[in-house]
Amino acid sequence: MKLPNICRASQLFLATMALTAIRLAGCAESSQPPQNILTPPVAMVLTVCDTSNETCVGSINFSLGSVRDLSFSVAWQNVPAGTHTQQIAFVQPNGVVYQTISHSFAVADGTTGSATTSDVVPVAGTYITQRSLAGDWSVEVSLDGKLIRSEKVQLGL
Amino acid sequence: MLETRFGLRRCRPSLSCLSLVALFVFLFLPSANLSAREKKTLILTSSQSRGGDTLLDASSGTTNFGTATSLNVAARSGTGSAARSIVQFDFTSFPSIAVKRADMSLVVTAVGNKTGSYEVHSITSLWTESAATWNNRVTNTAWNAAGGDYNATATAATTINGNTPGTYTWGITADVQSWYSGTQNFGHLILEIPSGGNDPAGVNFNSREAASGQPSVALTFLQQVSNLKATAGNGTVTLTWTNPTTFSGSTSLENYAGVLILRQVDKPVSATSIPADGTTYSACNTIGANSDVVVFADNTNATTFTDSGVCSALVNDHAYSYKVFAVDTAHYYSTECSTATSGSGACATNASAIVPEVIGIPSATAATQATWVFNTLAGSLSAPGLNPGASAVAGSNTLLYDINPSTGAPVAPPVGIGGAISGRPTLMDSVDGSLGQNVAYVPAQDNFLYAINTDTGAITWLVNPASAQFVASAGIQAKLFAGASYTLPKDLVVAGTHNGTTTSANKFVAVNGDTGATVWTVTGLSGTTPALDIVNSAPAIDYVHNAIWFTSRSNAGTAQPSLWKLDPVLGTVLFTAKLGPSDYSPTVSTGSDVLFVSVTGGALYAIDPVSGATFGSINPGDGGLHSSAAVTSPSLPYTVVFSTSTKVWAYQFSCSSNPCVAGGGTFTLLWGGTTVTNPSAPLTYWGATKVYVGGGDGKIHELDLATGVDSKQRLLNPTATIGDVALDITLSRVIAAASDGRIYSFAYPF
Numbered sequence: 033m034k035l036p037n038i039c040r041a042s043q044l045f046l047a048t049m050a051l052t053a054i055r056l057a058g059c060a061e062s063s064q065p066p067q068n069i070l071t072p073p074v075a076m077v078l079t080v081c082d083t084s085n086e087t088c089v090g091s092i093n094f095s096l097g098s099v100r101d102l103s104f105s106v107a108w109q110n111v112p113a114g115t116h117t118q119q120i121a122f123v124q125p126n127g128v129v130y131q132t133i134s135h136s137f138a139v140a141d142g143t144t145g146s147a148t149t150s151d152v153v154p155v156a157g158t159y160i161t162q163r164s165l166a167g168d169w170s171v172e173v174s175l176d177g178k179l180i181r182s183e184k185v186q187l188g189l
Numbered sequence: 190m191l192e193t194r195f196g197l198r199r200c201r202p203s204l205s206c207l208s209l210v211a212l213f214v215f216l217f218l219p220s221a222n223l224s225a226r227e228k229k230t231l232i233l234t235s236s237q238s239r240g241g242d243t244l245l246d247a248s249s250g251t252t253n254f255g256t257a258t259s260l261n262v263a264a265r266s267g268t269g270s271a272a273r274s275i276v277q278f279d280f281t282s283f284p285s286i287a288v289k290r291a292d293m294s295l296v297v298t299a300v301g302n303k304t305g306s307y308e309v310h311s312i313t314s315l316w317t318e319s320a321a322t323w324n325n326r327v328t329n330t331a332w333n334a335a336g337g338d339y340n341a342t343a344t345a346a347t348t349i350n351g352n353t354p355g356t357y358t359w360g361i362t363a364d365v366q367s368w369y370s371g372t373q374n375f376g377h378l379i380l381e382i383p384s385g386g387n388d389p390a391g392v393n394f395n396s397r398e399a400a401s402g403q404p405s406v407a408l409t410f411l412q413q414v415s416n417l418k419a420t421a422g423n424g425t426v427t428l429t430w431t432n433p434t435t436f437s438g439s440t441s442l443e444n445y446a447g448v449l450i451l452r453q454v455d456k457p458v459s460a461t462s463i464p465a466d467g468t469t470y471s472a473c474n475t476i477g478a479n480s481d482v483v484v485f486a487d488n489t490n491a492t493t494f495t496d497s498g499v500c501s502a503l504v505n506d507h508a509y510s511y512k513v514f515a516v517d518t519a520h521y522y523s524t525e526c527s528t529a530t531s532g533s534g535a536c537a538t539n540a541s542a543i544v545p546e547v548i549g550i551p552s553a554t555a556a557t558q559a560t561w562v563f564n565t566l567a568g569s570l571s572a573p574g575l576n577p578g579a580s581a582v583a584g585s586n587t588l589l590y591d592i593n594p595s596t597g598a599p600v601a602p603p604v605g606i607g608g609a610i611s612g613r614p615t616l617m618d619s620v621d622g623s624l625g626q627n628v629a630y631v632p633a634q635d636n637f638l639y640a641i642n643t644d645t646g647a648i649t650w651l652v653n654p655a656s657a658q659f660v661a662s663a664g665i666q667a668k669l670f671a672g673a674s675y676t677l678p679k680d681l682v683v684a685g686t687h688n689g690t691t692t693s694a695n696k697f698v699a700v701n702g703d704t705g706a707t708v709w710t711v712t713g714l715s716g717t718t719p720a721l722d723i724v725n726s727a728p729a730i731d732y733v734h735n736a737i738w739f740t741s742r743s744n745a746g747t748a749q750p751s752l753w754k755l756d757p758v759l760g761t762v763l764f765t766a767k768l769g770p771s772d773y774s775p776t777v778s779t780g781s782d783v784l785f786v787s788v789t790g791g792a793l794y795a796i797d798p799v800s801g802a803t804f805g806s807i808n809p810g811d812g813g814l815h816s817s818a819a820v821t822s823p824s825l826p827y828t829v830v831f832s833t834s835t836k837v838w839a840y841q842f843s844c845s846s847n848p849c850v851a852g853g854g855t856f857t858l859l860w861g862g863t864t865v866t867n868p869s870a871p872l873t874y875w876g877a878t879k880v881y882v883g884g885g886d887g888k889i890h891e892l893d894l895a896t897g898v899d900s901k902q903r904l905l906n907p908t909a910t911i912g913d914v915a916l917d918i919t920l921s922r923v924i925a926a927a928s929d930g931r932i933y934s935f936a937y938p939f
Contacts (some may be wrong), residue, residue: 114341117313126908126931133569137333154658156742159912163912176342178339
């Protein structure tokens with residue numbers, strides 16, 4: 033069953049890391065003068081949806097009585113080339129971790145450093161609904177072991 | 190032996206239970222030498238069942254080198270042609286240690302002519318030695334990124350000279366500490382950084398299959414105390430424990446001095462409360478953001494401490510949590526913090542997570558303390574699977590724990606699984622299972638179904654039979670107990686999928702219990718099979734009628750089936766019923782003459798297991814059914830106990846005729862509803878006089894089976910929700926997990 037109000041457009045997170053680095057190019061033999069190259073900061077957008085809602089573009093409020101499962105889509109930008117591991121921790125209202133999901137992805141050299149991941153945490157029929165574990169849950173997104181963002185998701189009765 | 194839904198198991202009159210106990214004898218015989226920091230080298234050998242190593246070669250992307258005696262690492266001209274190697278150590282023999290330092294050594298036997306920098310990275314996805322290749326991590330499953338999924342930040346780097354074979358070492362302390370603090374141990378990947386340019390040969394090092402010079406890790410560590418117990422009195426709590434003794438073969442660096450004990454009230458001591466190495470503490474100091482209180486700082490090798498209100502008086506009927514750190518003469522504490530010359534080095538985030546803890550609840554009237562508390566580092570309300578008296582196996586997040594149910598000590602380090610475990614592990618022992626080993630069958634949210642040897646923690650097999658998540662526990666049809674009509678040669682492991690993106694095309698799979706090979710699959714809306722919504726509970730095995738029963742959701746209505754009966758041999762759908770959505774396991778009566786089915790928020794149905802006809806139903810209100818039914822009595826009439834939103838009920842189910850006929854069954858209220866805040870599924874069994882229920886009030890409730898009176902409770906954590914309970918009928922222990930990330934054990938009856 034779809035909720036009429038859970039599809040309001042919302043970009044939950046637009047996180048930027050303080051990863052701005054300055055690379056000095058050139059050397060003594062270079063014919064070009066030294067110049068500063070600004071590395072764009074890593075950015076990410078997290079979208080949380082009820083998987084039963086095909087048109088959902090993100091929400092932070094869900095009803096335990098109707099939610100199916102929660103999907104966590106993360107769109108990364110400006111991630112350095114290489115292999116990376118994203119971890120999503122779904123944390124109970126009491127602050128204790130409920131589940132973590134790790135997701136590795138590769139960023140190729142010479143690209144804009146974009147990558148998108150999608151993971152699902154089952155909700156319907158689990159102990160979350162069986163025991164009505166309502167409240168303000170947290171979604172903590174880490175990249176390569178560093179916490180990037182923590183946001184609340186409300187599971188209401 | 191078989192395990193029933195809630196934790197009881199029928200131990201056949203054989204030596205099987207005793208043999209299982211013998212299998213879990215602690216691995217080390219301690220010497221008399223008391224020491225704290227000790228050092229021991231762990232060698233990765235081919236005989237170890239956990240861990241492994243292999244080569245990932247981009248130029249042979251589908252070739253597995255798991256049995257190779259030498260492994261290659263080379264940058265070559267780029268990632269597309271590189272060779273990397275992966276190594277995972279087996280820490281089974283160190284189930285409960287605080288790691289101060291860990292250095293991995295590899296014996297390099299051949300080098301090219303180029304000096305290079307070789308990095309080790311922690312691996313972030315599960316792999317198997319026998320299947321991992323450059324492309325795949327396990328059979329038919331690719332790495333997320335070809336060449337291995339690993340942390341982008343190198344754990345360590347070592348330069349290997351282009352003309353100097355020998356032993357090279359990488360510091361992996363932080364990773365090993367992390368493994369002992371709740372992160373899965375998937376080992377390390379070794380690569381040569383490509384920025385050094387083309388290095389066609391790279392280096393070769395000995396694998397664990399080599400005759401000598403295998404990979405090794407030198408560990409510096411403290412052991413944890415063991416046998417920690419609390420005994421509560423009137424305004425007091427007395428703790429007792431056993432101090433560690435040096436492992437055989439260890440080098441002792443300092444002598445063991447005593448313990449430091451932290452206390453907290455009505456919530457656990459924080460895993461981030463970390464006494465600093467090199468620091469001396471006094472009573473009433475506080476540590477961490479949780480302000481956990483030092484109540485005992487001992488340097489006399491004491492093994493007991495009575496808290497009569499150190500720093501502040503103990504208030505009766507409150508839960509006092511204690512965490513006991515071992516400490517040595519140099520004031521190193523048994524935390525996951527690195528060795529430092531002054532003060533603590535770098536610490537894992539939850540550096541005191543696995544330090545033994547216990548709760549005591551002072552009382553003026555009765556002793557109510559837990560026999561043990563075990564920190565699983567994540568909240569799960571699933572009861573552990575039990576091998577009574579021998580093993581309690583619990584899944585929490587992505588880790589599977591094997592706990593000694595007598596002491597609460599870990600039998601081995603947890604097993605890292607590729608996805609979260611939602612249900613209760615289903616156990617089969619070596620005597621009764623066709624696999625011939627003590628095994629836990631674990632469906633997980635990474636779409637895999639695992640068979641894990643509970644003696645060693647080794648993954649016996651893993652399969653991805655449906656490409657969909659599992660939430661429910663598995664069921665087992667044991668060949669040994671099946672009738673003649675069960676013609677399959679081995680045990681059958683069955684489970685339903687939770688693919689939330691479809692309300693009609695979920696699957697129910699059956700695999701060979703010995704190999705994981707798919708025997709059959711039932712897919713919703715395939716052929717004549719009706720629509721199948723998500724499956725959230727364990728199946729029930731009806732040995733008398735050779736049938737598998739399971740429940741499902743039904744697209745939020747009664748238009749499609751929610752009760753299913755399958756032929757275990759062929760997977761044929763024998764019967765379905767449109768009762769309304771169910772998240773709870775069906776229960777077969779003791780005499781296999783009635784099947785009880787709970788509809789979520791609806792009624793409890795009594796079903797004829799032969800025809801599928803409904804004998805009768807009952808819905809007492811209060812939001813309808815919120816649990817499976819626990820069935821007592823050996824034959825009709827049956828006493829059934831179940832929960833609704835806020836109450837627990839007992840009904841007697843009887844029939845007007847024998848055998849019962851459709852519509853001929855009657856539910857008669859015995860008692861109820863007994864109010865229990867947000868109750869779990871109740872647990873009782875034939876011959877018992879009590880019913881046990883986990884509550885949303887942080888307590889396990891003991892109800893009288895005859896009257897329903899909630900006469901006694903045990904407080905675990907007043908801010909936690911208590912999950913389904915399990916009963917170890919050998920030890921007389923009731924065991925339950927809580928939303929605070931702990932598993933608690935209490936003696937019963939209360």
